[in-house]
Amino acid sequence: MIPRLFAALLLTALPLAAAAQDTLYFSAIPDEDETRLAERFGAVAEYLSEELDVPVQFVPVKSYPAAVTAFRNDQVQLAWFGGLSGVQARLLVDGARAIAQGDEDTSFVSYFIAHTDTGLERSDDFPDAARGMSFTFGAKTSTSGRLMPEYGIRENTGEAPEEFFSRVGFSGDHSQTLRLVASGAWQVGALNFTVYDQAVADGAPEIETAKVIWQTPPYPDYNWTIRGDVDARWGEGFADRVQAALIGMDDPDLLAAFPRNAFIAAENDDYAPIEQVARELDLLE
Structure with a gap:
């Protein structure tokens, strides 16, 4: 009787013990369509859960600032940030550190694209002929969709974007920038080169009317950043284990979803x- 009672109590306690185990929550800047992000990061959550032996859950957010806020408030402990949002998050959380980046993120570039009706052609030189046209960035705090394109405009023209272009806007994400320029809603725009290259690989119809006309000089961009207190919660060396799991991610399907060839080690100084540049443009508090 006693053994049966003990067994019953044990079985009852198991779900409670599992529920009590801390879940690692992570998020990502919403730089593309929400559906694509959910597919990408749902699979990443499964991979990390298996590698780390802890529950891992992806938490979607609606904006770049929301991703930073979730990280600051400990609603997520790990995040896939852009260069600027990663800097913002690490400045807000003591001990936070960049632990991994895509192999491509050491020398990232932004594309300037233009609708074919503008007559603008691809060149190694900044497109001065775009003066007076309409222009859209991506998200306001996007590294590849705003920060570095704006820096490129100012460096090459000596003017603010609002002075060089007739009208300036923010599409919200890279995919939307491509759609808006392709439709002619905006004549010129700036976006992440991987999003455009993926559209080319997919044979997306947008590339028929939205063509690359210039690219920025290279800069460091996306990164996985982790909070400084995760070792206290999940055990000594946990942050290093997460880093190793990310660097060890070699499933072509997982990597293609980013898209990245591989993840490599990163550190705060890389950014x-x-x-x-963010301080020069007054984009940091």
């Missing part, structure tokens, strides 16, 4: 150039 010093991004912080410097």
